[in-house]
Amino acid sequence: AQTVTQSQPEMSVQEAETVTLSCTYDTSESDYYLFWYKQPPSRQMILVIRQEAYKQQNATENRFSVNFQKAAKSFSLKISDSQLGDAAMYFCAYRRFTQGGSEKLVFGKGTKLTVNP
Amino acid sequence: KAGVTQTPRYLIKTRGQQVTLSCSPISGHRSVSWYQQTPGQGLQFLFEYFSETQRNKGNFPGRFSGRQFSNSRSEMNVSTLELGDSALYLCASSTDTQYFGPGTRLTVL
Numbered sequence: 330a331q332t333v334t335q336s337q338p339e340m341s342v343q344e345a346e347t348v349t350l351s352c353t354y355d356t357s358e359s360d361y362y363l364f365w366y367k368q369p370p371s372r373q374m375i376l377v378i379r380q381e382a383y384k385q386q387n388a389t390e391n392r393f394s395v396n397f398q399k400a401a402k403s404f405s406l407k408i409s410d411s412q413l414g415d416a417a418m419y420f421c422a423y424r425r426f427t428q429g430g431s432e433k434l435v436f437g438k439g440t441k442l443t444v445n446p
Numbered sequence: 447k448a449g450v451t452q453t454p455r456y457l458i459k460t461r462g463q464q465v466t467l468s469c470s471p472i473s474g475h476r477s478v479s480w481y482q483q484t485p486g487q488g489l490q491f492l493f494e495y496f497s498e499t500q501r502n503k504g505n506f507p508g509r510f511s512g513r514q515f516s517n518s519r520s521e522m523n524v525s526t527l528e529l530g531d532s533a534l535y536l537c538a539s540s541t542d543t544q545y546f547g548p549g550t551r552l553t554v555l
Contacts, residue, residue: 330494364543372534374546420481422543433491433502434544 331356333423335437342411343445349396350406350440352421360426363397363404364434369417377419380404382426408442414443447473450539450547458553467550469519471539477501478520479544480512492535495520497528514538543551 332355342348352362365377380388380397387395392412396405408415421437451470459465471478479502480492491504495514512522518539524531532554538544 336465353452361554362542366546372551373548374536374538374547376543416461433494433504434481434538435491436489 331358331423331425333421333435333437335419335421335440337430339441339443341443341445342408344413346412347407347409347413348411348442348443350408350419350421352404352406352437354402354404354421354435355424356402356423356425358425362424362426363395364422364424365393365404365406365415366394366420366422366436367415367421368439369414374420378406383446398420411444413444413446416442418442449532450537450540450545452535452547452550454535455548456551456553458555459527461527461529463527465527465552466523467535467552469520469522469547471520472545475539475541475545476518477540478498478514478518479538479540480502480520480522481536481538482506483536483549484532489536493524495513497504508547524552525553529554 334353361382363380367375367377377395378390392409394407418439420439422434425432453468477496479494483489494502498514509525534549536549537547542546
């Protein structure tokens with residue numbers, strides 16, 4: 330069974346600084362997707378970024394970027410120029426690739442990010 | 447496009463009752479997944495429906511059930527509620543990336 334581990338239950342960062350959240354996963358599959366979701370106090374789960382395992386290039390979305398190390402099964406999220414609105418729980422998630430269909434997401438336990446003004 | 451909607455947003459029930467939660471996916475999305483989120487267990491997959499058929503099921507007792515209608519709207523039902531069913535229930539609709547609704551907060555007293 331696939332597992333996702335987020336080893337940092339809590340992190341804090343100063344506004345405008347950079348922070349990196351860690352995620353490791355375990356799978357025997359070669360094709361899969363990895364995601365970072367953000368859950369602010371409103372509890373709405375928001376997609377931050379997505380990475381396809383077959384792509385060597387790391388995904389980026391504005392201030393958010395990932396460091397995807399397939400051999401090490403590591404998928405960290407870097408947030409640059411942190412803003413107060415980035416404060417939230419961040420979840421790393423894995424999904425097995427299936428042709429033409431959706432598979433369940435396997436989530437880590439989450440990292441609570443605090444942004445200090 | 448409108449996002450995923452879930453109703454109701456909050457619900458209070460007592461033990462032994464049953465409850466039905468509703469999810470309307472993003473237009474054009476045929477897959478709907480349900481997750482339970484609790485402080486102790488985190489996010490756990492309940493089931494997934496695609497074109498009115500249950501395609502995946504998580505490790506939950508038979509008290510948890512669901513269905514999907516021809517317009518892709520989905521409902522989940524929990525019968526004989528237990529205190530441990532208190533949770534945030536999240537619905538996600540997808541093509542290949544899952545987009546979540548705001549959740550239904552269920553409290554069982």
